Amino acid sequence: MTHKTHCTLDDVVDLEPGLREIRQHLHQHPELSNEESATAALVADKLRALGYQVTTGVGGYGVVGTLRSGPGTRSIGIRADMDALPITEQTGVSYASQTPGKMHACGHDGHTSMLLGAAEQLARSKNFSGTVHLIFQPAEEIGFNSGAERMLAEKLFDRFPCDAVYGLHNHPGYPVGKMMFRSGPFMAACDTVNITIHGKGGHAARPHMAVDPILVAGSLVVSLQSIVSRSIDPNETAVVTIGSLHAGHASNVIPETARLEMSVRSFDAGVRKILEDRIRTLVENHAAGYGARAEIDYVPGYPVLVNHDRETAFACEVAKELLGEENVVENLPPISGSEDFAYFLQQKPGCFLRLGNGDSAALHNPAYNFNDESLTFGAAYWTRLVERYLAD
Known part of the structure; x- marks a missing residue:
C-alpha cells in the first residue's frame, strides 16, 4: 500500500450532497421493523454499484456488503440499522414521511446513509489491507426477536468473519461533530x-x-x-x-x-x-x-450492551485523530435506552459509540429529525476506523 494518511473530513466533502439526498429519500419512505424491503433494495443496489460483494436476506431484510483490498488477513464489521418507528411525524420538513403513522424518529435513516458514505469512500480509496463487512441490519426497534438476533441465528459471523465489530447511534443534545464513548456496560x-x-x-x-x-x-x-x-x-x-x-x-x-x-x-x-x-x-x-x-x-428483551475495553480505546483514539481531543467524550454516563447491538458484542469484541445530533428533539419524538450535518462526520469516521484497523 502506498497511502500514508487516513481519511479526513475533507476527503468526503464531495459526498455530502449525495448522502443528504439518500437520507432524505429514506426519511420520506420509512419502513417499520421486518418491513424494510425497499430500504434493503436501495442499500444493496448502492453497494453493488460500488463494487461490493452483496448478500441480501440475512435475518430478514439484512444486507451485508463485503469489500477486500490488499493481502491483509484481518476483517472488521461495521453495522447500521435501517428500520423506522410507528409514529406520526410532526417535523414540518419538506421531505417528511409520506407514509402516515410511520417515521424515522430515531435516525436510522442517517445511520444507513453514513455507512453508505463510508462504503463509497472505502471503495474509491481502498486504503486498507484486509476485509470489511458493512452490515445493514433490520428490525432494531422491535424489542425482541430482533434483526441482530436473527442475523446471528443465520450464522452472520461464520459467513462474514469479523475480528471486531462496531456500531453507532446519533445522540441529541450533543453538538454535531462530537463523539461519545464508554467502556464496559453502556446501554441498559x-x-x-x-x-x-x-x-x-x-x-x-x-x-x-x-x-x-x-x-x-x-x-x-x-x-x-x-x-x-x-x-x-x-x-x-x-x-x-x-x-x-x-x-x-x-x-x-x-x-x-x-x-x-x-x-x-x-x-x-x-x-x-x-x-x-x-x-x-x-x-x-x-x-x-x-x-x-x-x-x-x-x-426478556435486549441484554446489557457491554463495550470491550481495547476496541473502545481504539475507536476513541480514531475519533481524536479525526475530530480533535476537544470533540471526544471518553466516559459518557450509561444510557438507560437499550440496543440490540448488544447481541453482536456478546459474540465479537467491539464498541458501540454515540455521535452528536445537535439541539434536536429527543429520540422517538414526533418532532425528531436526524441532522444532515452529521453525515460526513459519520462517513469519514467509519472510513478512518476501517483504514486504521486494517492498516497494512
Missing part, C-alpha cells in the same frame, strides 16, 4: 412485562359483590415503584416504568380485568434477575391480597 437491558389482573366484574353501585381489578392495578402501580427504591442497591441503576394501563369501558361497570404494560431496565445481570423475581412476587401477592389473580407475561 430492557425487559417488557405484561400483567393482567383478573378480578370479578359487577355493578359500580355494588362493589362489595365484585373484585375490582382497577383498584388492584392502581395500587400496584405505586407498589411497583418500591422495587427500585427498596430492593436494588442504591449504587446500581434500575428503572421500572408502567407505560400502559387499560381497564373497563363504562363508568358504572366494574370490569373483569385490568392490564398493565411495563418497561424494566438494568445494567447488571444480577440486578436484572432481582427485578424479575421481585416483580413476580410483588404482583402475585398484591393481587391475591385483594382477592384477585395476576397473570404475568415476562418478555
Whole structure:
C-alpha cells in the first residue's frame, strides 16, 4: 500500500450532497421493523454499484456488503440499522414521511446513509489491507426477536468473519461533530412485562359483590415503584416504568380485568434477575391480597450492551485523530435506552459509540429529525476506523 494518511473530513466533502439526498429519500419512505424491503433494495443496489460483494436476506431484510483490498488477513464489521418507528411525524420538513403513522424518529435513516458514505469512500480509496463487512441490519426497534438476533441465528459471523465489530447511534443534545464513548456496560437491558389482573366484574353501585381489578392495578402501580427504591442497591441503576394501563369501558361497570404494560431496565445481570423475581412476587401477592389473580407475561428483551475495553480505546483514539481531543467524550454516563447491538458484542469484541445530533428533539419524538450535518462526520469516521484497523 502506498497511502500514508487516513481519511479526513475533507476527503468526503464531495459526498455530502449525495448522502443528504439518500437520507432524505429514506426519511420520506420509512419502513417499520421486518418491513424494510425497499430500504434493503436501495442499500444493496448502492453497494453493488460500488463494487461490493452483496448478500441480501440475512435475518430478514439484512444486507451485508463485503469489500477486500490488499493481502491483509484481518476483517472488521461495521453495522447500521435501517428500520423506522410507528409514529406520526410532526417535523414540518419538506421531505417528511409520506407514509402516515410511520417515521424515522430515531435516525436510522442517517445511520444507513453514513455507512453508505463510508462504503463509497472505502471503495474509491481502498486504503486498507484486509476485509470489511458493512452490515445493514433490520428490525432494531422491535424489542425482541430482533434483526441482530436473527442475523446471528443465520450464522452472520461464520459467513462474514469479523475480528471486531462496531456500531453507532446519533445522540441529541450533543453538538454535531462530537463523539461519545464508554467502556464496559453502556446501554441498559430492557425487559417488557405484561400483567393482567383478573378480578370479578359487577355493578359500580355494588362493589362489595365484585373484585375490582382497577383498584388492584392502581395500587400496584405505586407498589411497583418500591422495587427500585427498596430492593436494588442504591449504587446500581434500575428503572421500572408502567407505560400502559387499560381497564373497563363504562363508568358504572366494574370490569373483569385490568392490564398493565411495563418497561424494566438494568445494567447488571444480577440486578436484572432481582427485578424479575421481585416483580413476580410483588404482583402475585398484591393481587391475591385483594382477592384477585395476576397473570404475568415476562418478555426478556435486549441484554446489557457491554463495550470491550481495547476496541473502545481504539475507536476513541480514531475519533481524536479525526475530530480533535476537544470533540471526544471518553466516559459518557450509561444510557438507560437499550440496543440490540448488544447481541453482536456478546459474540465479537467491539464498541458501540454515540455521535452528536445537535439541539434536536429527543429520540422517538414526533418532532425528531436526524441532522444532515452529521453525515460526513459519520462517513469519514467509519472510513478512518476501517483504514486504521486494517492498516497494512
